[in-house]
Amino acid sequence: MDNNGLSRRNLLRFAGILGAATTITAGLGACGEGGDSSGASGKTIEATLAFTLSSGFDPMNASSAVATTVNQHVFEALVDLDPITRKPYPALASALPSAGGDGLTWTVTLRDGAKFSDGTPVTADDVVWSFQRALDPASKSLMASFITFLDTVTAKDPRTVEFKLNSPFSLFPQRVAVIKIVPKAKTGDAAAAKAFDTAPIGSGPFTVVSANATAGVVMGVNPHYNGPRPAKVEKVTLRTTPDNTARLNDLQGGSSQAIEAVPYLDVSAVSGGKKVDEKQAFNQLFLMFNCTAAPFSDKRVRQALHYAIDTDKLITTALQGHATAATSYLDEGNAGYQKAATVYGYDPDKAKSLLAAAGVTNLSFELVTTDTAFVKDSAPVLIDAWKAIGVTATLNTNPSSAVYGTIVPGAGFRVLAASGDPTVFGPDVDLLLRWFYLNDTWTKNRHRWATTPEAKRCAQIIEDAAKTSGTAQTGLWKQALDLIAEEVPLYPVLHAKMITAFDPAKLKDFQGAATTGLYFLGASRG
Template sequence: MTDLQSARGLNRRDFLRYSGLLGAAATITASVAACGGPSSTGAGAGGDKNTIQAALSYALSGGFDPMTASSAVAVAANLHVLEPLVDLDPVSRAPYNALAKESPSKVDDTTYRVTLRDGATFHDGSPVTADDVVFSFERVLEEKNASLFAQFLPFLKEVKKVDGRTVEFTLKYAFALFGERLSVVRIVPKKLVQADQKKFDSLPVGSGPYRLTAANAGDGLSFAKFDAYNGPRPAKVAKMTWLLLTDPNARVTALQSDRVQAIEAVPYLNAGALAKKSDVRSVQSFGLLFLMFNCKVEPFDDVRVRQALHYAMDTENLIKTALLGNATAATSFLQAEHPDYVKASTVYGYDPAKAKKLLADAGVSNLKVELLTTDTDFVKDCAPLIKQSWDAIGVSTTLNVGQSGGQYANRVDTGKYQVMAAPGDPSVFGNDVDLLMRWFYVGTWPETRSYNSGTAEAKKVVSLLDEAARETDAAARKKLWGQAIDIVAEQAALYPIFHRKLVTAWDGKALAGFQPVATTGLSFLNVGRA
């Protein structure tokens, strides 16, 4: 728990002191020790030329079964280990045929058929069959399994086997995004999962270019090339090892010492120094810092209060000071680079006078707010500046900074909070507007987190998304999405403050074909050693 006093006049040095960045130098020695993962063989620039080593920024949390796995580590690993029928390129986000031999064949508006790639096999040598595909989809759709991916398949009525290598999908209604949405279900071997689901969850067997050979919190993840893989993204090295280094200084040191060839989540303050030796790139992402209100608690049930706290934030200063420019202030639910971006009718520019007036119009004075945040590095850095902005308009603000899982389990999901600032990025699951908006505005979030699902506006958003899902004309669909975006922007029950830029660093002299991605994690599909 962190409770900072009034931060009026918080300058750059005060900010660094509050966020702990001035102490970074003192942690370097410990960070070097923290790099002692499973890499005794070494795979730096002068090491094993048939091995890739990398460092991810998240700890191992939960298992890998793609029916339920949503942790950053599991999603990144499964990208290399398991295949869907159609996948999304991790860099361009364009769909491509993975286990599917060719693009889904449209029988009619609500019927599609998909044939499996010739000779596709799982890592245990067994062939990938239509039975495995049907099983993989049915277990996601089965309500008792509580798969979070079911929410992305509201259009799907039935999946059935046509023959040993062909599957037919029956839709409830025409859905223009059917092909790319197949990417949310990764195909698993029915026989192995049914035999021992817990074993599969801890070390999954897929059909992807790499086999996951070991995974634990201390040593990280180890992969080996799957020699029998015959798909479009073959492994180009024999082995991979991923260190799981939550300490940002440890990741930086690992790259600087040639311990690894790539790291994600480069600390913004270290990007310049790393660029002197390594390739460093900042990529605009959908990933956002959002502000979420408990709409069942006064006065946050009043839209004017929610809007006031948005207008009170000096977001440009927040981005400049806490993220060193590595974000873009939200002008929509979507980042401006998204192919379906539309500017929202409500854009929260910095306007403290308007914020004060909105509070006055709502009859609110002497407001005291506890701002709940996660302990993610960049969020911790933003928190004191949000407090500074709110204190400046007379809103007495205290900060409660804690581990993400605990904050949600103990405060958010129990309704015992007022306002939360936290990161989010469902774009790891897909990049279309329907998927991104359903994540935040249908089901779990409005029902048990922002607690506004019963409002007319929230119901209208769901209705617009449902209507857009049935719309076959792209322009008409985008218009409906735009109307939904206008509502969530105006209501501000849960809405982005900014969209982050993700900084990745890698050794371009050691890796061939590597490109940073606009989502959490790293991709080594089609990447080899130089």
């Protein structure tokens, strides 16, 4: 345990999806059941992901980019978010949840005949269990902070579930997507849950056939699936490598029909009829400060380091133009985007005056970064920008596991540059604000902003917004976005673009996503 009572294991759970290529020391064993179905075409989709498998698959705590990608194919929530459009659709539910007249009661009916991949029926008891285990503090669930509005979850009959809320929450129909439904019989105790983590059983169209930390994941077909997005191939093979050249070679050589994270320098090199799909994403390069350590406890110092950055130069130099300068915590492609009252345009004179006003001279510190490619490429540009205003930063680059496991929680930590993208869990404003500004792992153990009056005010605004809707909710979110932009305990410098490449002659009905991962729900081979 560290000094904040969080185990290293739990810290790594939170770190995995936001960091880059963390590794696990041993391969996950063969797991799951393969299968066939009359809807499968008899062909295999092969693709290459940009990250290695660094967590298990239990959706209550799955944290790695690979695991969350796989889980979108293997598990279902009552309502799922389309991985491309991010729009909610009934998955295990027969229809979108219906609200009672009191605004605190929601009812969901399960799809008739839904079964897990082991052939057992999906019941209301499984749904209740899936929510209860996530809410149980002993589970230390990654999803718990997203469903704090829940009071009780009850099975009214084998196919009907009733949710009682502790306060109105207008985003309920889409927020339930964060809880994937698991069989109670396979996760009912600690031993079973541990086995389930490497041998998952879901009700989605695919199953996990094998998984390995370095070799990747093979998915087969769930022969019992009767939902809205049946498998159109018999197998999906997901190779995993953070090596940019290897991914590009897989696509160009024909061994993969799709790859994620096309290297920025190599976008123009994609040829031979292959298609590049580029989407603006929330995925951000952010600066995070230890807000309890002087001089970074003074927001003027934090602001100064942002104003010193020529973000256009950074985007051109490190990302070859494939990003957008941050004008809010949210990216401009987000449906809830609102421009912040404070926008950090390039202004080195203002940066110097802020440092002077804070009484700071000859500032020097260690800049910690993760080893994500565009973060590593950005670090020298940041250091040069700060040097131009008389600030000295030395570089310390490490894998995400070390950054979030030991360096950031340590007493000597001051400034971090890293990437983050919680939109894999959902794109709504409430969820995204909660991730970095109400989650104890971030607010208390990382940027350490939680105890300030401003942080408490921000938390109250977010909670108040959750209880309302429409223009009132939008107005409160604007207050939170403005406050965060002024305080910058953790704040984006830019929002990167997600670049996917694929072979349209060999892959049908496929698009790149605006999050990490490749998704093949509804896709088939040409």
